[in-house]
Amino acid sequence: MKTNPLSHSLVSSDRYLSLQTCFRFRTHPGWTVFTRGTRTILPALTVLCVVLCGLVLGLGAGVTVGAADSDTAGDLKSWGSLSDGNETQTEIMLAESTFDDSDYDDPDIVVTFHGNVIPGEQASAEETPVEPTITADGEPVRIFSGGVAKIESDVPVTVDGDPVEISNDGTTMVTSGENGGQELFVGDDGTIQAEDENGDPVSAEADGTLVEYEHYDESEFVVEFDGTDNISEGERLSANIEVTNVGYDDTETGGKLYGVDTDGSYDNVRIGGVEMFNIPGGESAGPETFERNLEEGDHQIDELRFDLDSEQFTESINVTEAEIAITEFETNEPIEGEDLVVEAEFERFGELDLGYREATFSVDGEEQESTALNLVPTETTSEEFVYETSSDDGSALDIEVEVPGDSNVERTDVPLVSQEEHNESMSANITNEPAANLSEELEVETEIDYHGDVPDGETVVPTTFLVDGSVANETNVTVEDGAPTDVTFATELDEDTVPVTSVTVETPGRSDTVEFARAVTTDVSVNDPFASNESLEAIVEIENDGDTPEVVNVTVSVDDPASVKSDGSESRELSVNASETIEAEFTFEPTDHASSQIEVTAETDDSSETATTNRPMFKIETVELEGADDAGSGLTMSGNVTNTGEIPDTQTIQFTLDGELVTEKNVTLDPDESETVSADIDPPEEDGEYGFGMTANNETATAGESAEGSAEINVSGTSLLDRLSSLALPLLLLGLLVIGVIALKYRDDPQAFKRRIATAKSTVQSTVQGVVGGGGSVIVENGLPRDSTVRIQVKDANGVVFQEDLQLADGEQREFPSLPDGGQFEVGVGVDDVASHSEVFQGPIDSVGVVLQPDGITIAEL
Numbered sequence: 072m073k074t075n076p077l078s079h080s081l082v083s084s085d086r087y088l089s090l091q092t093c094f095r096f097r098t099h100p101g102w103t104v105f106t107r108g109t110r111t112i113l114p115a116l117t118v119l120c121v122v123l124c125g126l127v128l129g130l131g132a133g134v135t136v137g138a139a140d141s142d143t144a145g146d147l148k149s150w151g152s153l154s155d156g157n158e159t160q161t162e163i164m165l166a167e168s169t170f171d172d173s174d175y176d177d178p179d180i181v182v183t184f185h186g187n188v189i190p191g192e193q194a195s196a197e198e199t200p201v202e203p204t205i206t207a208d209g210e211p212v213r214i215f216s217g218g219v220a221k222i223e224s225d226v227p228v229t230v231d232g233d234p235v236e237i238s239n240d241g242t243t244m245v246t247s248g249e250n251g252g253q254e255l256f257v258g259d260d261g262t263i264q265a266e267d268e269n270g271d272p273v274s275a276e277a278d279g280t281l282v283e284y285e286h287y288d289e290s291e292f293v294v295e296f297d298g299t300d301n302i303s304e305g306e307r308l309s310a311n312i313e314v315t316n317v318g319y320d321d322t323e324t325g326g327k328l329y330g331v332d333t334d335g336s337y338d339n340v341r342i343g344g345v346e347m348f349n350i351p352g353g354e355s356a357g358p359e360t361f362e363r364n365l366e367e368g369d370h371q372i373d374e375l376r377f378d379l380d381s382e383q384f385t386e387s388i389n390v391t392e393a394e395i396a397i398t399e400f401e402t403n404e405p406i407e408g409e410d411l412v413v414e415a416e417f418e419r420f421g422e423l424d425l426g427y428r429e430a431t432f433s434v435d436g437e438e439q440e441s442t443a444l445n446l447v448p449t450e451t452t453s454e455e456f457v458y459e460t461s462s463d464d465g466s467a468l469d470i471e472v473e474v475p476g477d478s479n480v481e482r483t484d485v486p487l488v489s490q491e492e493h494n495e496s497m498s499a500n501i502t503n504e505p506a507a508n509l510s511e512e513l514e515v516e517t518e519i520d521y522h523g524d525v526p527d528g529e530t531v532v533p534t535t536f537l538v539d540g541s542v543a544n545e546t547n548v549t550v551e552d553g554a555p556t557d558v559t560f561a562t563e564l565d566e567d568t569v570p571v572t573s574v575t576v577e578t579p580g581r582s583d584t585v586e587f588a589r590a591v592t593t594d595v596s597v598n599d600p601f602a603s604n605e606s607l608e609a610i611v612e613i614e615n616d617g618d619t620p621e622v623v624n625v626t627v628s629v630d631d632p633a634s635v636k637s638d639g640s641e642s643r644e645l646s647v648n649a650s651e652t653i654e655a656e657f658t659f660e661p662t663d664h665a666s667s668q669i670e671v672t673a674e675t676d677d678s679s680e681t682a683t684t685n686r687p688m689f690k691i692e693t694v695e696l697e698g699a700d701d702a703g704s705g706l707t708m709s710g711n712v713t714n715t716g717e718i719p720d721t722q723t724i725q726f727t728l729d730g731e732l733v734t735e736k737n738v739t740l741d742p743d744e745s746e747t748v749s750a751d752i753d754p755p756e757e758d759g760e761y762g763f764g765m766t767a768n769n770e771t772a773t774a775g776e777s778a779e780g781s782a783e784i785n786v787s788g789t790s791l792l793d794r795l796s797s798l799a800l801p802l803l804l805l806g807l808l809v810i811g812v813i814a815l816k817y818r819d820d821p822q823a824f825k826r827r828i829a830t831a832k833s834t835v836q837s838t839v840q841g842v843v844g845g846g847g848s849v850i851v852e853n854g855l856p857r858d859s860t861v862r863i864q865v866k867d868a869n870g871v872v873f874q875e876d877l878q879l880a881d882g883e884q885r886e887f888p889s890l891p892d893g894g895q896f897e898v899g900v901g902v903d904d905v906a907s908h909s910e911v912f913q914g915p916i917d918s919v920g921v922v923l924q925p926d927g928i929t930i931a932e933l
Contacts, residue, residue: 206282207281212277217236219236257287292382293314294377294379297310308342308363311357337368342362373388373389374386403526414456415456428443488526500555501583505574509648513574514560520550532548536560546558572619594673596609597682603661607629609659615650615652626640631670634665719741726752754786758784764779851885860878872891893914919933
């Protein structure tokens with residue numbers, strides 16, 4: 072038993088300790104990481120490259136007439152004569168570019184003569200003498216590092232003691248030193264010289280030995296032929312010969328011209344001879360003309376040879392036989408069943424009488440046709456021969472066209488391709504990734520090809536363009552040999568033609584198809600939560616990750632059609648291109664009886680997605696009905712309403728009695744806001760036990776136990792006698808009787824009457840309070856962590872003066888004015904699974920507190 076007085080809050084020390092929430096702040100130390108890098112600056116090193124230039128000059132004397140060789144003249148500077156007019160002095164020039172011949176890689180001197188070249192080893196291999204041309208006692212003169220001229224024994228070349236080096240422009244050899252800048256030239260005795268300050272020639276030397284050009288006193292011939300083209304038997308050959316002496320020496324000589332069969336099967340034919348006297352160095356003789364009427368058999372001559380002294384100079388010549396020749400011969404490459412067409416061109420050569428000539432056409436050794444050829448000299452004609460192929464022919468045809476009298480034959484094998492092989496060689500290849508979009512053309516780029524040699528170099532490929540297996544276009548595509556033909560097919564798409572699942576380009580051989588992937592996903596979202604006065608909005612998102620446009624039939628519906636004003640369903644047809652995402656909004660207007668939670672489903676032919684939305688929930692607690700014991704004067708129903716949602720809302724609170732809606736009230740609450748809502752209601756017609764309740768969110772009248780209750784309703788009213796115990800009524804009557812007796816006894820003494828009445832009144836009041844209560848109050852608090860059923864009983868010496876069975880929620884407190892006004896009395900409490908307990912008090916007492924706790928019941932005076 073616990074008898075310690077309670078505080079006025081009725082909270083015991085072990086259950087109702089006031090706690091203060093402490094917030095602890097945790098701080099984390101910071102760390103700073105420094106990374107230090109060391110940069111090393113490396114000094115830049117300058118690498119000096121020494122370019123060694125190697126050029127070699129060849130010094131010599133002589134005169135060359137005619138144009139310089141095209142392989143070397145372009146590499147040299149032009150020359151200029153010396154001022155003294157000495158015709159035999161020649162300026163020494165150097166090659167401008169580096170010689171790039173692996174056989175001759177020495178940088179030798181090069182000598183020029185009036186713009187023409189007598190080269191040293193820096194020229195091409197065919198024109199280069201075996202030994203260098205500029206020497207000192209047989210040792211070659213070369214250009215060494217720094218541009219200095221030396222012999223191979225590393226002895227410098229000097230002129231009057233001044234070294235010889237390359238000029239500033241790199242094209243000539245000059246002296247250096249005090250008299251520097253004098254250009255070297257070839258003297259008339261073949262030595263290499265320069266002019267001194269007086270204009271006199273001074274010879275170059277190396278270690279006391281003169282530097283000279285060894286070939287200054289030699290002759291060298293160049294022979295040119297002309298007029299030797301397009302000659303036939305029976306025509307007159309006129310050959311022009313010109314001879315040039317490119318050396319120094321003056322020469323007297325003569326020569327003869329022959330027609331030669333280099334195979335040796337035809338005797339040489341002398342065409343003519345000539346004596347040419349005194350050809351000075353650097354000059355030309357001629358041209359001289361040599362003539363001959365070409366006879367039958369002269370077509371075997373294939374070379375003209377000109378014998379000059381001990382040298383021979385030759386020129387190729389082509390003498391055409393007097394005949395009708397087949398100059399062109401072409402065939403097509405037919406497909407089995409097509410015509411083989413042979414075109415031949417015939418040309419008459421020579422002036423000799425040929426007599427009758429004809430051309431014959433044969434296939435596989437069997438003559439098919441012939442035609443006469445009547446041509447005058449130089450005349451040409453074309454003939455066409457046709458052969459119809461068939462399946463009886465093999466895979467190739469042996470074709471021959473011949474002019475029998477001249478033994479001129481053209482023969483070839485023509486492949487004959489079967490129709491099946493021909494078709495199999497055709498192919499289509501789609502080269503792009505077709506993009507399919509609504510209201511745009513779907514373009515399919517295709518290569519039409521023929522594998523292998525195209526017959527006749529060109530063929531026609533029948534081509535068909537199909538969309539989803541249906542023919543959209545047919546055309547013939549021409550394909551040429553060696554390259555495919557690009558073709559673009561197009562078709563326009565609309566809502567009636569999508570989705571496109573495939574496009575195909577067909578040929579009789581291989582075809583190509585592009586499959587379009589289909590990948591449409593649907594998602595639905597709703598405005599969650601939404602207030603009662605707002606529309607329910609559903610956003611349907613359709614994403615097309617496929618390759619083809621789609622037309623999607625979407626139906627959006629709510630799970631409870633009664634929650635919206637429409638039939639709860641709406642359908643639309645939506646178009647979405649490939650790689651596109653679209654959104655569509657569907658709106659529903661909630662009804663007054665809409666549920667607090669609504670499911671919205673979006674359905675297509677291939678998918679179904681559901682989203683849930685909520686209106687704010689108004690929670691109702693502690694519903695009470697006042698006036699039930701005397702309902703004749705009216706009833707008042709009240710309850711605590713809380714908005715447990717996340718947005719403000721206005722909802723209708725319904726009040727029900729005996730399951731019937733009796734009244735409604737609109738309540739507006741912010742999130743987490745609470746309000747006590749009450750309404751006066753009409754009582755029922757009869758007494759009895761009635762259920763009552765309050766609901767929100769337009770849910771059913773049995774929405775929750777916390778929003779319901781029951782009460783015994785007394786419509787006819789409750790008299791004072793009904794509240795008294797069986798003992799209290801006689802006491803009351805006795806009190807009234809005592810008052811009456813006193814009134815009779817003291818009717819003549821008003822003051823005494825008043826005193827006796829006051830005494831009697833006090834006695835009766837004390838008696839009545841002791842019986843029915845009316846002094847202090849019993850205050851009960853549920854300290855158990857659950858709802859509990861409690862019985863409260865107050866007894867005094869006369870028995871039970873108050874008893875109540877009640878339902879208390881966790882933490883709920885109730886007050887009952889039921890204590891006797893004085894004397895000894897007992898307060899007892901009983902709980903369903905907690906041991907009952909009672910305490911005795913001596914009145915009068917204002918309040919007795921009762922606290923239900925897990926470890927027992929505490930009853931004490933407050």
